[in-house]
Amino acid sequence: MNVLIYENDEQIGIAAGNYMCGQVLQKPDSVLGLATGSTPLKTYKQMIELYKSGAVDFSKVTTFNLDEYVNLDVNDKNSYHSFMHENLFDYINVSEDKINFLDGNAEDTDRECINYENKIKNAGGIDIQLLGIGSNGHIAFNEPDTCFQRRSHVVELKESTVQDNSRFFKSIDDVPTKAVTMGIGSIMQAKKILIIATGKNKAEAVKQLINGNVTPQCPASVLQFHADVTLMLDKEAASLI
Numbered sequence: 001m002n003v004l005i006y007e008n009d010e011q012i013g014i015a016a017g018n019y020m021c022g023q024v025l026q027k028p029d030s031v032l033g034l035a036t037g038s039t040p041l042k043t044y045k046q047m048i049e050l051y052k053s054g055a056v057d058f059s060k061v062t063t064f065n066l067d068e069y070v071n072l073d074v075n076d077k078n079s080y081h082s083f084m085h086e087n088l089f090d091y092i093n094v095s096e097d098k099i100n101f102l103d104g105n106a107e108d109t110d111r112e113c114i115n116y117e118n119k120i121k122n123a124g125g126i127d128i129q130l131l132g133i134g135s136n137g138h139i140a141f142n143e144p145d146t147c148f149q150r151r152s153h154v155v156e157l158k159e160s161t162v163q164d165n166s167r168f169f170k171s172i173d174d175v176p177t178k179a180v181t182m183g184i185g186s187i188m189q190a191k192k193i194l195i196i197a198t199g200k201n202k203a204e205a206v207k208q209l210i211n212g213n214v215t216p217q218c219p220a221s222v223l224q225f226h227a228d229v230t231l232m233l234d235k236e237a238a239s240l241i
Contacts, residue, residue: 001210001223002230005238009198012232013042016130016196019230021047021056023128023192029060031120033129033187034088035140036065036080037165039196040130044088051092058094062123064116066131066140067181068104070154078168079104102152102180109180113152117186129190133197136160137205137218141181145216150185154178184222192228195220197237206233207240 006012020043024030034040050056065080074081081101089099100119106112120126131139136158142149143158157165157177166172187193197206208218210231215221223229 001226003210003238003241004230004232006232006234008234009042012196012198012234014046016040016043016194016232017046017050019194020128020130021050024056024058024061027127028057029062030127031062031064031123031125033126033182033190034063034065034084035130035132036067036083037132039132039198041087043130043196047088048091058092061094062098062100063089063094064100064120064123064126064182065102066129066187067179068102069176070104070109070178070180072104072176074101074105102182104180106180109154113154113180116152116182120186126190128192128194129187131187131193131195131220133195133202133205133209133220134161135164135201135205137208137220139184139187139195139220139223141179142184142187142219144219148184148216148219148222151183152181152186153183154180184219188222188226192230193223193226194230194232195223196232198234200236200239202237203240206231206237210241 068080072079102116103112133139136144141155143155157179162175166175169175209220212218212221214224
């Protein structure tokens with residue numbers, strides 16, 4: 001695990017954006033696994049800047065997002081579909097038909113999860129997966145549990161995750177309590193993983209990720225078993241390691 005510590009999230013955003021774009025420069029038809037939330041915003045900003053400057057071309061790239069809320073309209077401003085378009089896709093030249101999301105409104109979510117796994121497999125697998133980490137150690141929406149969920153699945157969100165996500169909604173009562181997410185096995189099959197963590201509220205989870213026992217009680221700890229993980233931290237997130 002390659003652990004890099006930066007002064008602040010601005011520096012991380014530049015470094016992470018450069019890292020993601022470096023993958024595309026090395027392999028123009030890369031398959032990118034993408035994350036949502038506040039953590040990757042500056043990463044996406046840097047990716048947009050590099051595209052606008054002519055430094056990188058996304059026209060051959062395929063993307064797969066980690067997760068989506070269940071029973072939230074894709075046009076809702078808080079859907080991850082809307083988030084990705086507003087913060088990345090609308091500003092780069094990725095083809096719309098190469099953008100992939102789990103459908104949280106599918107009639108048969110189990111079938112949707114199987115189909116999503118097949119899409120990833122048919123695309124050749126994810127070359128680099130961008131991740132954040134929850135304050136409780138979750139990655140994507142894989143919450144602390146008694147076992148690792150292998151494949152994409154529907155999950156009941158923990159209260160701590162609902163609380164974390166409430167800052168994006170008018171009221172905590174508006175926050176969805178279910179999501180559909182890639183599983184731990186899906187994430188672990190990515191060839192490379194880039195995980196970003198900022199802020200003191202992530203310090204304990206980062207400590208468990210790096211130095212703790214591998215346990216589904218801290219889903220991110222499983223990344224200790226991955227062969228190619230880069231972890232970018234600010235000083236606060238790194239304060240306990």
